[in-house]
Amino acid sequence: MDFTLVVEQTLNGLQLGVMLFLLAAGLTLVFGIMNLVNLAHGSLYMVGAYLATWFYQLTGSFALALVLGLAGTLLVGVVVELVALRTLYERDHLDQVLATFGLILFFNELIAILWGRAAIYSTLPEFLSGHVQLAGNLRYPLYRLLIIGVGLAVALLLWFVVSKTRLGMLIRAGASNRAMVAALGVDIRLLYTIVFGFGAALAGLAGLLAGPIFAVQPGMGEMILIQVFVVIVIGGIGSIRGAFLGALIVGMVDTLGRAFLKPALSAVISPAAGDAAGPALASMLIYLLMAAVLAFRPEGLFPVRGGS
Amino acid sequence: MKKTTGSTLAALVAAAALSMSFAAPAFAQQKVKIGFISTFSGPGGVIGADMKNAVELALDHLGRKVGGLETEVIYGDDQQKPDVGKQVSDEMVKKHQVNFVAGVIWSNVMLAVAPSVTNAGTFMIGTNAGPHQLAGEACNELFFTTSWQNDQTPEAMGKYMQDAGLNDVYLMAPNYAAGKDMLTGFKRTFKGRIAGEVYTTVNQPDYQAELAQLRAKNPKAVMVFYPGGMGINFLKQYSQAGLRGQFPLYSVYTVDELSIPAVKHAALGQLETRYWSQDLKNEANVKFVGDFRKKYDGKTPSFYGAQSYDGILLIDSAVRAVKGDLANKKGMIAAMRKADFKSTRGKFTYGHNHFPIQNFYLLKAVAGASATADPVMEVQKTVFTNYKDSYGGHCAMKW
Numbered sequence: 125m126d127f128t129l130v131v132e133q134t135l136n137g138l139q140l141g142v143m144l145f146l147l148a149a150g151l152t153l154v155f156g157i158m159n160l161v162n163l164a165h166g167s168l169y170m171v172g173a174y175l176a177t178w179f180y181q182l183t184g185s186f187a188l189a190l191v192l193g194l195a196g197t198l199l200v201g202v203v204v205e206l207v208a209l210r211t212l213y214e215r216d217h218l219d220q221v222l223a224t225f226g227l228i229l230f231f232n233e234l235i236a237i238l239w240g241r242a243a244i245y246s247t248l249p250e251f252l253s254g255h256v257q258l259a260g261n262l263r264y265p266l267y268r269l270l271i272i273g274v275g276l277a278v279a280l281l282l283w284f285v286v287s288k289t290r291l292g293m294l295i296r297a298g299a300s301n302r303a304m305v306a307a308l309g310v311d312i313r314l315l316y317t318i319v320f321g322f323g324a325a326l327a328g329l330a331g332l333l334a335g336p337i338f339a340v341q342p343g344m345g346e347m348i349l350i351q352v353f354v355v356i357v358i359g360g361i362g363s364i365r366g367a368f369l370g371a372l373i374v375g376m377v378d379t380l381g382r383a384f385l386k387p388a389l390s391a392v393i394s395p396a397a398g399d400a401a402g403p404a405l406a407s408m409l410i411y412l413l414m415a416a417v418l419a420f421r422p423e424g425l426f427p428v429r430g431g432s
Numbered sequence: 433m434k435k436t437t438g439s440t441l442a443a444l445v446a447a448a449a450l451s452m453s454f455a456a457p458a459f460a461q462q463k464v465k466i467g468f469i470s471t472f473s474g475p476g477g478v479i480g481a482d483m484k485n486a487v488e489l490a491l492d493h494l495g496r497k498v499g500g501l502e503t504e505v506i507y508g509d510d511q512q513k514p515d516v517g518k519q520v521s522d523e524m525v526k527k528h529q530v531n532f533v534a535g536v537i538w539s540n541v542m543l544a545v546a547p548s549v550t551n552a553g554t555f556m557i558g559t560n561a562g563p564h565q566l567a568g569e570a571c572n573e574l575f576f577t578t579s580w581q582n583d584q585t586p587e588a589m590g591k592y593m594q595d596a597g598l599n600d601v602y603l604m605a606p607n608y609a610a611g612k613d614m615l616t617g618f619k620r621t622f623k624g625r626i627a628g629e630v631y632t633t634v635n636q637p638d639y640q641a642e643l644a645q646l647r648a649k650n651p652k653a654v655m656v657f658y659p660g661g662m663g664i665n666f667l668k669q670y671s672q673a674g675l676r677g678q679f680p681l682y683s684v685y686t687v688d689e690l691s692i693p694a695v696k697h698a699a700l701g702q703l704e705t706r707y708w709s710q711d712l713k714n715e716a717n718v719k720f721v722g723d724f725r726k727k728y729d730g731k732t733p734s735f736y737g738a739q740s741y742d743g744i745l746l747i748d749s750a751v752r753a754v755k756g757d758l759a760n761k762k763g764m765i766a767a768m769r770k771a772d773f774k775s776t777r778g779k780f781t782y783g784h785n786h787f788p789i790q791n792f793y794l795l796k797a798v799a800g801a802s803a804t805a806d807p808v809m810e811v812q813k814t815v816f817t818n819y820k821d822s823y824g825g826h827c828a829m830k831w
Contacts, residue, residue, distance in 0.1 A: 243694035341664075
């Protein structure tokens with residue numbers, strides 16, 4: 125098999141992985157620390173994509189659009205937490221699922237009212253639309269490399285915040301034993317707002333990075349949210365490390381499966397079998413993986429130590 | 433004596449009941465009721481909005497009177513789900529007692545809706561989906577469509593690429609019934625070498641992995657079917673991957689007036705086949721496109737709109753032919769079979785399975801009139817003239 129192609133597909137897997145990580149990090153923190161099932165996480169991703177696209181059209185500056193989009197999503201996240209989610213922490217998961225599903229409908233309609241139902245125009249700035257010659261005949265799109273770079277940088281930053289700062293210590297403590305943290309006099313409400321706001325900002329970051337390459341339209345968040353849930357189940361709920369490694373595993377398995385499963389099946393069994401089973405199996409792979417993890421390691425591959 | 437009075441009374445009651453039962457439909461006949469089903473929410477909602485706009489424009493053109501009668505159009509949202517579509521159509525037929533059900537974008541929704549409407553003795557006027565079952569063994573005298581049979585469009589593309597002498601064509605489509613039908617239709621007329629055939633997950637947002645595989649195969653041309661939002665993702669990424677200049681891209685139902693505003697220059701040069709285009713120069717189409725732009729601040733209609741506009745005109749022609757006697761279904765069937773209305777595609781006829789026999793054109797996305805304008809789809813050449821679908825042979829209907 126062509127070595128260049130394998131390297132390229134590995135890069136594609138990495139790129140999908142870091143994108144999923146940006147979404148999974150916020151979701152897993154909110155779930156792990158606040159014990160809140162937030163189905164509307166994908167809506168924040170959509171909000172990030174719309175705000176960044178809109179600001180880019182208004183200002184003409186991609187960098188400025190990123191900053192404003194990020195700040196805007198952070199703000200939206202904080203408002204959602206203060207207005208809607210605060211009342212849900214003590215309720216059971218079914219109530220949370222219903223309420224955050226309502227938020228999905230609310231955000232999709234709001235976006236449709238503000239920008240219409242049709243996908244809006246979004247594109248790469250000129251200086252990011254080129255390709256980079258990595259080695260031999262391997263050319264990789266610059267923007268996709270940028271996504272990988274940003275994702276890894278965010279992962280590093282998160283690792284630093286979570287394991288080296290006081291805020292991170294509280295977050296870890298909150299994930300392990302919420303009641304104890306509250307009993308020690310920490311303002312848990314403020315901590316929740318901060319965590320949710322940053323989770324929203326990370327989802328927004330994923331959305332604004334996705335804007336130029338995907339269709340920016342109402343409902344775009346739900347398409348990716350399911351994979352994100354798979355990531356946090358595989359990685360272990362509440363664990364940043366689990367979200368990172370889980371996202372890379374899911375990104376790799378999904379991409380390599382889509383790329384090489386059909387040719388592999390064709391070579392090993394028969395071309396007919398490859399044609400028939402390849403695409404179906406490739407789209408199932410990450411769910412099969414999740415089922416296996418749930419069967420053998422129900423707490424995920426990289427669970428949080430302790431736990432409440 | 434008593435007995436006679438009783439029977440007289442009974443007769444009177446019966447007569448009264450009879451006259452009332454006659455009076456009721458006579459009263460109802462003052463009004464045509466049309467139930468229009470489409471997708472008005474979710475990502476598919478943009479298509480439904482275009483169809484509804486076109487229906488409203490058709491009503492404007494008819495002075496809000498279909499067939500000269502008071503008209504009520506009830507819109508129903510199928511949410512792109514077959515079960516919801518069937519529920520909505522049942523409600524229209526039973527509760528609202530509509531005379532016609534029209535619309536429906538998706539083939540799987542249509543397969544759930546059409547039989548239940550026609551079984552209830554109500555007309556079904558399809559204005560998009562053309563699943564092969566309804567053109568073949570499941571054809572019905574109460575079912576008409578103003579669109580096409582699914583396979584026809586890719587067959588036209590296959591014919592064009594065959595005639596152009598292309599070889600080593602790489603095919604891509606989402607992995608569901610219509611995706612497979614499209615590629616089957618393409619291969620019915622395209623006999624050259626196929627370099628690869630790839631099915632992707634429905635609504636998958638990222639095609640980077642598949643595009644890398646495509647580049648490695650180094651085909652001579654690429655032919656895809658990616659409707660709706662999938663097409664927007666695919667076109668953007670195809671351009672961004674630098675493949676636009678490398679492998680010529682051909683498509684069906686992927687680039688249209690609804691997706692172009694979201695991709696703009698990434699659509700430039702795209703070749704599609706279609707039975708209709710906004711620049712067709714017949715009188716009805718010039719009026720339709722011009723008035724549509726006037727009514728909906730400069731928006732260009734898509735083929736979804738054109739078909740829906742035609743659907744209302746087809747109903748109008750039928751109601752006119754029976755002079756508003758909506759109980760005369762035989763008369764209306766006979767009238768519709770003549771396709772006697774000013775269609776946006778120009779003159780066409782109906783095959784015996786009630787699917788249009790019509791022309792198919794090669795369209796290209798070319799630069800708009802000004803530097804800032806969006807690309808527009810324009811007719812390049814005629815691929816098929818008076819083209820019939822491939823399933824009519826399985827339809828037992830005769831006329």
